[in-house]
Every structure is written in C-alpha cells, then in structure tokens.
Amino acid sequence: xxxxxxxxxxxxxxxxxxxxxxxxxxxxxxxxxxxxxxxxxxxxxxxxxxxxxxxxxxxxxxxxxxxxxxxxxxxxxxxxxxxxxxxxxxxxxxxxxxxxxxxxxxxxxxxxxxxxxxxxxxxxxxxxxxxxxxxxxxxxxxxxxxxxxxxxxxxxxx
Numbered sequence: 001x002x003x004x005x006x007x008x009x010x011x012x013x014x015x016x017x018x019x020x021x022x023x024x025x026x027x028x029x030x031x032x033x034x035x036x037x038x039x040x041x042x043x044x045x046x047x048x049x050x051x052x053x054x055x056x057x058x059x060x061x062x063x064x065x066x067x068x069x070x071x072x073x074x075x076x077x078x079x080x081x082x083x084x085x086x087x088x089x090x091x092x093x094x095x096x097x098x099x100x101x102x103x104x105x106x107x108x109x110x111x112x113x114x115x116x117x118x119x120x121x122x123x124x125x126x127x128x129x130x131x132x133x134x135x136x137x138x139x140x141x142x143x144x145x146x147x148x149x150x151x152x153x154x155x156x157x158x
Contacts, residue, residue, distance in 0.1 A: 006075045015075050021108040026149030028103050030115035032142035034123045035096045040134040044097070044126070045090060051129045055088050058099075058125040062086045065121035066103050066114040073117070077109045084114070086122060099123055112144050 008014045044054045051057075063084050070078035082104045089098040101118035103111045123139040130137065147155045 013075065015077070016109075018077060018108040021151070023107055024149045026105050026107065026109075026111050027147065028110060028112040028115040028144060029100065029146040030112070030119045030143065031098065031100045031145050032119040032123055032139065033091075033096050033098045034126050034137055034139050035094065036130065036137045037134050038092075038095045040130050040137070041090065041092065041095050041097070043133070044130065049129055050132075054126055054129045055097075057129060058088070058122040059086045061125040062099070062101055062118035062122035066101065066118040069114045069117045073113050076113050079105050079107050079109060079111065079114070081105055081111065081114060084118060086118065088122075097126060110147065110150055112147055116142060116144060 005016050006013055043049050047053050063086060066081060066084045070076045083102075084104070085102045087100040087102075089100070090096075091098055099119050099122045101115045101122070103115040103118065105111045105114075120139075120142050123142070127137050127139065143157065144155070145158050
C-alpha cells in the first residue's frame, strides 16, 4: 500500500476501477466515542430528552449514513451493503457513549468507509439531539478497528 490509488499520474483525482476484482466477503468494524456531562448521559439513558429516544435515532442515523456513504465521500464506490449493526455502550465512569458499527458486504471493494461514516454520523446525531443542554460534548477517536476480506486481507487496530 505504498501508492495513492485515487490520484492519477498528473496528480488529479480518479475513482479506482474495481471491475476486474473478484467478489469477496468483507467486514469492517469502526468505533468512536462521545463524551458529555453526567446529567446529559443520565437523560439519554432515561429517555428524557425532549427530542426523543436519542440512541434509537442515532442508530437509525448510523444505518442511513452507511447506506449513503458514496454520496458524501467523493471517491467512494456505491456498494451493496448486506448488513450493518450499530452498538452503543454507555460508560458512566467516563460519562461517555462508545459507538460501534459493523458493516458487511460481498463485493469488489471494502466497506471501511461505511462503518466509519456510520459511527461519525451517529455521534453527530447524539450531539444534535443533546446540544440544547450540553454544547461541550466531545466526539473523539473515530477509527477503523478491524476489517477482513479483499486483496489486502485482514487488519486489526484494537
């Protein structure tokens, strides 16, 4: 992986042609966190936010984000997603919600961007739904933690 594949010989952006690649089962897991005031976390847990059930909306937003990744990341292929799971871990000690997205496909290109996009948009949705009471929330550590499939094989960053 020593060359940039989205840049041509003239330094111009290109979308990589994946037509000649074989289909393979691909899985990507991404994680991120959003830190907030303890009172904000309590209200999320108790479903006490005026805008509704924050984690249900964030879960839906993450799924929608994964499905629409190619429309916001310019060189990202529009791929068929066979599944996406969103998980939220409430961390009272750190006053945070840890978000995980696991996206799956069978195809010619990876699904890492879809998982990363799902986590980022879920965190932004939590922020949006809670900003009236906590503008100091921090979204951090959005990252790929694991992927499998494709020519480059497995990757783990856990």
